[in-house]
Amino acid sequence: MKEPNDIILHAVIKVAVVIILTFSINLFFSGHHNPGGGFIGGLGFSAALTLLFLAFDIETVRQNIPVDFKVLTAIGVLIAVFTGVGGIVFGEPFLTQAFDYFDIPVFGKTELATAVLFDVGVALAVIGTSMSIILSIGDDH
Amino acid sequence: MSLLVGLFFAIGTYLILTKSLLRIILGTSIISHGVHLLILTMGGLKTGGPPLLGLQDLPFTDALPQALILTAIVINFATTALFLVLSYRAYKVLGTDDTDQMRGNHDE
Amino acid sequence: MNNLIIMPIIIPLIAGMVMVIFRRNLKLHKILSLIALSGSGIIAVKLMGENKNDGIQTLHLGDWKPPFGVSMVADMFSSMMLLITSIVAVCCLLYAFRSIGEERESHYFYPLFLFLITGVNGSFITGDLFNLFVCFEVMLISSYVLISLGGTKVQLRESIKYVLTNIISSFLFLVAIAYIYAITGTLNFAHLSVRVAETGQSGLLTIISILLLVIFSLKAALFLFFWLPGSYSAPPTAVAAVFAALLTKVGIYAIFRLFTLVFYHEPKVTHLLIGILGAATMILGAIGAVAHWDIKNILAYNVIIGVGFIIAGLASFSIEGLTGSVYYMIHDIIVKALIFLLGGTIISLTGTGKLKDMSGLIRNHPYLGWMFFIAALSLAGIPPLSGFLGKVFITQGTFEAGYFWLGAIGLLTSLMALYSVIKIFMNCFWGETFLSEEMESGTTKGVMFPIACLSLLTILLGLGAEGISAYTQLAVQTLMNPEIYIQAVFGGETAP
Numbered sequence: 001m002k003e004p005n006d007i008i009l010h011a012v013i014k015v016a017v018v019i020i021l022t023f024s025i026n027l028f029f030s031g032h033h034n035p036g037g038g039f040i041g042g043l044g045f046s047a048a049l050t051l052l053f054l055a056f057d058i059e060t061v062r063q064n065i066p067v068d069f070k071v072l073t074a075i076g077v078l079i080a081v082f083t084g085v086g087g088i089v090f091g092e093p094f095l096t097q098a099f100d101y102f103d104i105p106v107f108g109k110t111e112l113a114t115a116v117l118f119d120v121g122v123a124l125a126v127i128g129t130s131m132s133i134i135l136s137i138g139d140d141h
Numbered sequence: 142m143s144l145l146v147g148l149f150f151a152i153g154t155y156l157i158l159t160k161s162l163l164r165i166i167l168g169t170s171i172i173s174h175g176v177h178l179l180i181l182t183m184g185g186l187k188t189g190g191p192p193l194l195g196l197q198d199l200p201f202t203d204a205l206p207q208a209l210i211l212t213a214i215v216i217n218f219a220t221t222a223l224f225l226v227l228s229y230r231a232y233k234v235l236g237t238d239d240t241d242q243m244r245g246n247h248d249e
Numbered sequence: 250m251n252n253l254i255i256m257p258i259i260i261p262l263i264a265g266m267v268m269v270i271f272r273r274n275l276k277l278h279k280i281l282s283l284i285a286l287s288g289s290g291i292i293a294v295k296l297m298g299e300n301k302n303d304g305i306q307t308l309h310l311g312d313w314k315p316p317f318g319v320s321m322v323a324d325m326f327s328s329m330m331l332l333i334t335s336i337v338a339v340c341c342l343l344y345a346f347r348s349i350g351e352e353r354e355s356h357y358f359y360p361l362f363l364f365l366i367t368g369v370n371g372s373f374i375t376g377d378l379f380n381l382f383v384c385f386e387v388m389l390i391s392s393y394v395l396i397s398l399g400g401t402k403v404q405l406r407e408s409i410k411y412v413l414t415n416i417i418s419s420f421l422f423l424v425a426i427a428y429i430y431a432i433t434g435t436l437n438f439a440h441l442s443v444r445v446a447e448t449g450q451s452g453l454l455t456i457i458s459i460l461l462l463v464i465f466s467l468k469a470a471l472f473l474f475f476w477l478p479g480s481y482s483a484p485p486t487a488v489a490a491v492f493a494a495l496l497t498k499v500g501i502y503a504i505f506r507l508f509t510l511v512f513y514h515e516p517k518v519t520h521l522l523i524g525i526l527g528a529a530t531m532i533l534g535a536i537g538a539v540a541h542w543d544i545k546n547i548l549a550y551n552v553i554i555g556v557g558f559i560i561a562g563l564a565s566f567s568i569e570g571l572t573g574s575v576y577y578m579i580h581d582i583i584v585k586a587l588i589f590l591l592g593g594t595i596i597s598l599t600g601t602g603k604l605k606d607m608s609g610l611i612r613n614h615p616y617l618g619w620m621f622f623i624a625a626l627s628l629a630g631i632p633p634l635s636g637f638l639g640k641v642f643i644t645q646g647t648f649e650a651g652y653f654w655l656g657a658i659g660l661l662t663s664l665m666a667l668y669s670v671i672k673i674f675m676n677c678f679w680g681e682t683f684l685s686e687e688m689e690s691g692t693t694k695g696v697m698f699p700i701a702c703l704s705l706l707t708i709l710l711g712l713g714a715e716g717i718s719a720y721t722q723l724a725v726q727t728l729m730n731p732e733i734y735i736q737a738v739f740g741g742e743t744a745p
Contacts, residue, residue, distance in 0.1 A: 183431035
């Protein structure tokens with residue numbers, strides 16, 4: 001079979017994926033007080049990964065990103081649940097959130113909240129789930 | 142809006158009642174859109190600004206229906222994906238996507 | 250505030266997720282799942298103790314006050330359900346260790362089993378209509394996978410029907426949630442109860458309550474049970490036993506919760522309808538059970554009879570009727586799991602499900618035979634066993650409420666249920682033994698222990714009914730008096 005000619009696709013996607021990934025991380029961090037958050041950030045991230053899978057072979061991308069997405073989902077859910085359990089340890093109801101302001105050298109005065117940890121969990125879970133769904137449907141011979 | 146919901150339900154029901162599995166799945170996802178729009182309509186349309194911190198002096202909308210819809214979308218996404226995989230397997234194993242021929246008999 | 254309540258949800262969830270990470274280590278899977286389920290059982294016992302001493306326990310997630318946040322509420326009824334769930338789940342798990350097979354195990358059988366229990370536990374302790382939907386979905390999605398895991402032709406065919414039916418009912422559930430939110434502006438059970446009591450249960454609300462009844466009837470196999478016999482006979486025994494014992498009961502639990510807490514103002518309309526549905530369910534289920542000659546089908550129709558009977562207690566809406574329902578529900582969960590495990594063992598022994606192709610098993614398997622006999626009698630409610638008390642109370646309740654027809658149908662169908670299971674007993678165990686031990690296609694080795702546990706439990710429940718009556722009374726008391734529930738959720742403050 002003739003190799004498909006997809007130079008344009010490759011060239012565009014190499015640039016676009018970086019932009020999409022940056023944007024999804026931006027979305028993720030803006031989630032606390034503005035529209036955005038773990039779910040949307042995670043979806044953006046997996047959209048970028050899906051583009052990679054589309055443009056290149058599934059096998060090639062697998063070699064370069066050797067992550068089992070089901071495990072990623074599990075880790076994400078565990079992070080999210082344990083953030084909630086943290087509340088129990090301090091004698092508060094499950095899922096209670098805490099935040100405080102810290103002075104971090106580069107960023108200056110920054111708000112750090114446990115909700116962000118929860119969101120990390122959500123994002124990982126979303127990336128893991130959507131990628132494993134797409135792969136299990138797409139990776140079939 | 143309500144008319145649209147009704148239209149979605151009608152189309153979805155029609156599709157679910159057809160024989161092909163793929164059409165049935167499409168029907169369920171169309172009905173799910175109808176349901177989400179219904180929740181949005183029932184929660185009240187356009188009554189204020191976005192429910193975010195930092196926007197003072199605005200009566201804000203009830204965010205609950207949107208949260209409900211988001212959850213419902215996620216769940217529906219998972220179910221549809223699962224249903225797709227399931228019917229794909231069924232198609233490969235049973236060799237048909239026609240629900241009539243899928244009926245089979247008791248002696249297998 | 251009591252953080253114990255959330256534990257039955259997150260312990261199985263965490264254990265399941267850890268298992269997904271360590272996928273290859275099947276021994277770890279077995280140990281972890283056993284620990285997680287026993288752990289949630291112990292917590293349920295503790296919750297029951299706290300319920301007895303301090304009343305209803307509540308937890309508001311993230312300290313968001315009700316009705317704005319998500320509340321978890323454990324009253325006596327739900328704690329009892331949690332305990333029975335863990336007992337039955339542990340027994341089915343022990344059965345699965347021996348029977349489920351390597352292939353299913355490596356395809357995430359145990360994690361899915363735990364997620365199923367997560368959803369079931371969540372549905373029992375949630376205090377919020379939407380959260381109930383979410384827990385239902387957690388439970389249903391795992392059940393979709395469990396029912397199709399293995400991928401035989403029958404399984405795939407039945408699972409498509411099962412999935413489609415449940416997807417449609419989930420949509421209807423969402424529609425009902427949207428309508429309720431539009432009318433009352435809240436989804437918290439306690440708050441709903443207050444709002445509905447304030448405005449009175451208008452015609453619109455009654456219609457919505459009937460829509461909810463239809464939805465839960467689909468899940469509980471109350472009248473709308475056409476999907477049940479097929480999909481409960483497709484999956485492997487351990488899975489079918491859990492489904493038969495728990496999944497329908499979750500639907501029944503939801504009906505109980507809604508129609509005792511929120512929509513209790515129009516019993517002449519809604520509860521009568523529930524009674525009629527229950528009666529129709531019992532009759533149709535009994536006809537099915539008597540007519541079939543296949544073990545799995547007979548047992549599946551017996552599940553349907555049980556559902557109708559429990560619901561009859563709610564229809565009477567009296568203290569006796571509800572006491573009977575609570576007793577009978579506990580009994581039914583245990584005995585249905587027991588009889589499905591027994592039926593599955595018989596099928597694996599003989600290699601067939603057809604009654605006419607088997608006979609004389611009692612010579613080689615006396616214990617199996619007598620345990621089946623005990624289960625059959627218990628199912629029909631013969632006095633020393635656990636089904637008896639529930640039947641007495643439910644019948645008494647229906648008679649007191651003036652629904653003589655309902656009580657009569659209940660008694661008649663339990664006779665038919667007895668006939669149908671004794672039919673299995675006579676055909677399988679009595680008669681000429683033509684299956685020598687070498688010819689059997691399976692063994693009973695290792696699966697007898699969980700079966701014996703459940704048999705013992707049904708005898709103990711019958712003999713020690715006095716012992717749990719204090720707990721059931723408390724459960725019924727909260728069911729009959731919504732104020733107690735509302736008080737507990739709002740913590741003495743008035744609802745906004």
